[in-house]
Structures are given as structure tokens and as C-alpha cells.
Amino acid sequence: MSVPSPCIKVCILDAQRRFCTGCFRTIGEIAGWAGMSEDEQRRIIGQLADRRRRLAATP
Numbered sequence: 001m002s003v004p005s006p007c008i009k010v011c012i013l014d015a016q017r018r019f020c021t022g023c024f025r026t027i028g029e030i031a032g033w034a035g036m037s038e039d040e041q042r043r044i045i046g047q048l049a050d051r052r053r054r055l056a057a058t059p
Helices: 029-034 038-057
Strands: none
Touching: none
């Protein structure tokens, strides 16, 4: 079973923090998603909620 992409089709890059404000992945993670192992994809997905919280708390 493949890991679904966390993309929500709201692709806006926060240039200062270097994350997409829609899915909270880095450009490298977005670009490399299809070539990553499922374990790597799951690891990234596991980090997204924390990134979302940290970025929401930072002005």
C-alpha cells in the first residue's frame, strides 16, 4: 500500500521558513516524494504536525 501525499493543493512557499504553507513539507521533500521509500514518506508525515504547530506559533 502506498503512502498518500500530504499535499492539499494549496502550494504556497514560505520563503523565509522554506516550507509549503499547505502541506508543511520542504521543497526537497515535495520534489523527491515520488522517489522516496514508504518508510521515508511516513517519517516525513510524522513530522508535519510538529512543523505546523511551530510555524503557527512563529510570526
